Amino acid sequence: MEIYKGTATFSGIAIGKILYYSRGEYQIRQCLVSNIKKEIGNFQEARLQAVQKLHELYEVNRLLNEQEAGVFLRQIKLLESESYQNAIESSIANEKVNAAYAVMINRDELVETFRHLEEPVIRRRINDMQEISNRLIQILGGAAIRINLGDEPVILVAEALSPTEIMEMDKDKLLAVVMHHGSAVSHASIMAKTMEIPTLVDVAADDEWDGKTAIVDGYTGTFYLNPDAEIQKEYEIRLEADRREREELLKLKAQKDETKDGSHIGLYANIGNMSDLSSVLFYGAKGIGLLRSEFQYLGRENYPRENELFRAYKKVAETMGERLAVIRTADLGADKQAPYLDIPQETNPIMGNRGIRLCLDRRRMFKAQLRAIYRASAYGNLAMMFPMIDSEEEMDEIWQIIEEVKEGLREKDIPFKEIMTGIMIETPAAVMISRELAKHVDFLSIGTNDLTQYTLAMDRQNPLLKDKYNDHHPAILRMVRMVVDAAHQEGRKVGICGEIAADTALTKKFLEMGVDFLSVVPACVLPVRKAIRETDLGGEKVSAVK
Structure with missing residues (x-):
C-alpha cells in the first residue's frame, strides 16, 4: 500500500479502479504534399467536424454549468475565425505540408511566443488554441479521443485536466478525480465540485497506476494506492456511513x-x-x-x-x-x-x-x-x-x-x-x-x-x-x-x-x-x-x- 497526501477540493469518499488519463501528445510527421487543394479540403472537413462536436458538447453541458460550458463556444469562434483558417491554409500552401503538421506548428509557435505571459485572458486563449489544435490533429490523424471511461465507474487520475476534458466525460462513470496540478479554485476543480465529485489535487500521478485499486479521501486529502485489506474495509464502512450521512442530511x-x-x-x-x-x-x-x-x-x-x-x-x-x-x-x-x-x-x-x-x-x-x-x-x-x-x-x-x-x-x-x-x-x-x-x-x-x-x-x-x-x-x-x-x-x-x-x-x-x-x-x-x-x-x- 502507498499513501499520498494531496489537497481536497471537494469532499467525499471513493473506492474503485484507477483510470489514468493522459493527454495525447501527437508526434506528427511532416509530409510534403503535391495536391494543396485536397489538403486544404482535408483541413476544412476536419474543422467542420470539430465545430459540430463542440456544439454537441455545449448543449450537453450548458445545463450543468453554463459559464464553464461557454469554453466550447469560445473554441467554436476560434475555429470559425478567418485569421485561424488563413494561418493554417497559408502554412499548407506555402510550405506544402500536410494539414495535421500545419495545425501542430501553428499551435506550437503560439505557445512558444506567449508561454512566459501569465495574464488570465492570454493563458485562456492559449489553452483554447491547444485544445482545438489537438482536436483537429486527432481528427486528421484518425486517433480516438481517450475520453471513454469504460463500463464501470472509475477514479480518474491525471497530471492535469481542463474543464473541457471533464465535461467530455460521462459523469455517471466518475467516482473521483485526482490531479497532480490544479487548485481548489481552478476551473477543472469547480466543474468537479458542480458535479459533486470528490476531488484531490497535488497528488503526483503515475501512468503505472492504471487499473490498480485506490481509495480517495476527499475529507483529509489522502490517496491510498493498492490499499491493504484493513484500510479498504475501514473505508468501505466510512463510505456506507457517508451515504447514510447524506441521507440524514437530506x-x-x-x-x-x-x-x-x-x-x-x-x-x-x-x-x-x-x-x-x-x-x-x-x-x-x-x-x-x-x-x-x-x-x-x-x-x-x-x-x-x-x-x-x-x-x-x-x-x-x-x-x-x-x-x-x-x-x-x-x-x-x-x-x-x-x-x-x-x-x-x-x-x-x-x-x-x-x-x-x-x-x-x-x-x-x-x-x-x-x-x-x-x-x-x-x-x-x-x-x-x-x-x-x-x-x-x-x-x-x-x-x-x-x-x-x-x-x-x-x-x-x-x-x-x-x-x-x-x-x-x-x-x-x-x-x-x-x-x-x-x-x-x-x-x-x-x-x-x-x-x-x-x-x-x-x-x-x-x-x-x-x-x-x-x-x-x-x-x-x-x-x-x-x-x-x-x-x-x-x-x-x-x-x-x-x-x-x-x-x-x-x-x-x-x-x-x-x-x-x-x-x-x-x-x-x-x-x-x-x-x-x-x-x-x-x-x-x-x-x-x-
Missing part, C-alpha cells in the same frame, strides 16, 4: 436554520447559471444569496439584449417565489471576458478595470441590466448588489443611474418594485469604509475570495502560491468582524458569500461574530445547516436577513 432540507439556543441565521445559495435554480429548491436554501449574472455575458458573440436579461431574471423571480434572490450585477473583466467586450489588454487585469468600474464605464450595458432587474422585480422577491465597490462616490454614481432607470420605467408605465440593494465587500478599502458604505444600501455581503487575494497580495489562482494562500488568515477573520460591527452600527444586515462561508469549522465563529446570513454553493447548504443546528451560542441571538 432530512434537513425542510428544517430551520436555527441554533440549539434558538438563534436564527439566513442560509442562502450561490449560483452561476439558470440550471442551478432547481438545486436551490432541492436543498431547501432560504433563497439565492448570490446570482453571478456574468453567465449571460460570457461564451457569446455580443451583448445580451435587455429582454433576454429580463426573461432570465423573471424566471429566477418566479421560480424562487417568496424566497429572496440577490442578483449581483455583472462582474466582468479580469478572467471573465468575452471577445465582443473588447476590454483593452492590461498588465494586471486582476487589479484592473473590472466589476463596477467596467459597468460605470459602459453605462449603456449597465443600464440595460438594471432595467431588466427592475422589470423582473414585479414577478417575485428580487434584490441586487454591486461588485468591487471601493468608494461612496461610486455609490452616488450608481444611485444616479438607478434613478434614471426607474424614471424611464415610470414614463412607460412598466411595473417594478423598490427592491433591496447591497454592496460586495471585496477589498481592504471597502472594509475600512464599510460603515460609510452601509449607509447607501440595505445590506453588505463579504466576498472573501477576492478580499483574501487583495489583502494577502496573492493571486488565488497562482499555483506557485497554493501553499501560502490562506483564506483563514487572522487578518481576513478580523476584517469580517470589522464589517459586521460597522454594518450593525448602521442597522444593516451583513453576510458572507465567499468560499469560507461553507467551511463548517468556522460556522460557530461567524455566528458568534453576529453574521446575519451565509451564502454557499447548493451542495454545501445542508452541511452548513447541520453545523448551525449543532451550535449553541448560549442564548445570544443573531438576527436573520429579512
